[in-house]
Amino acid sequence: MSHSLVFDAVSEDSPGPKWVARWHRSWPAYQAWFVNSGGESGPDRAACEKALRRHMPELVPVHARLVALAGGSDRAARFLSTWCPPSYLGGCSLACAVSDDDVRLLRNYDLSPDLNEGLLLRSKWCGKPVMGMVEFLWGLSDGINAAGLSIALAYGGRQETGRGFGITTILRYVLETCDTVEQALRVLQRVPSHMPYNVMVADAQGAAASVEIFAGGGAKVQPHLIATNHQSDGSQPDRGEFTKTHERFHHLGELLSSTSDPAHLVHGFTRAPLKQDRYGEGFGTLFTAEYEPLKARMTLHWASDRSVQTLAAFKEGRKEVHYSTMAPGPARKDDIDWVKIGMDYAAGHDIDWRRLVPGWCDVA
16 A cells, blocks of 8 residues: 655744744644544633643743634644643654764654655744744744754653643753753653653764653653664553664664764664564554754655755745555454544544554544
8 A cells, every 4th residue: 555745844033924824734633633532621711821831931932923823712722732632642862972073863664654744844933943843833843943952752661641731842041942852851850741751962073862751741861872663661651562762773783883974773663673664554654854953954765865954045835745565464353444544643543553453542
């Protein structure tokens, strides 16, 4: 089965018409997900805005501007705050390699092509140029700023939730307000995340850190610059067998120990076992993001192409990427339409993942 995803590279210093166009395109599916996943029973608008003022005050004017552009509704304000949102899933592999004259932070984004926004946005919302891959219409799953600070996330492996923000808003906040890994770590310790995540950060001074983020707040720096979809507390990841998180983690360790030149790290990310091709099962590598803090540069890698972007010479454009499931999945009695399943999930409908994918957890 073939799948595709359109990637857009967009530059807009302040939220304006281009952001509004994305809102109108994506909000119907996000709204359905928010309502059907229990978002309406979460904190009210006043509580969400209070949490933003307390934890990320620099983003308050940005949030207010986005809400106004979105029409000003309480639901939009609550959704965009990402304070105590419904839980969601993810995948991804992370690693960072550092030498005397180079730093590379790598991330594979692993998910269904139907569940990614496909938007690389360059902005200047708080006075500092930032570019990265957008999630939830203004958060970032990975990115870099003008100081060279780079950051990326991977799902922490559990559906545990606590009082906190969606992690993509926290990553946005880090890039808007920090220049160094040291500053970023203070933010990651201070601002609570609503779910467990693994985060990698690197800066232009050659500092780097892998951090486990805990549901409800707190973070712990890890000894190695690698991460997949489990954490070091002994807990069992909720899709460990399906995502092969431990196997990928072990491979990353071997890859990093054998890579003397950080520029070579990308070759391991674009091949199995890190590169996933189970697009029909909702778990395929949509892109490899490679960040170079010393040059404030990022490269998106796909199977047969790549796109290089810098903050100083950002190029807008559009590219459609086609994906194919190279290895057939297990034989099934039912003829399952995975595209429809992905669209239903994006629209907020309950999906029986245990029935569809062996080893997948319930999402409801």
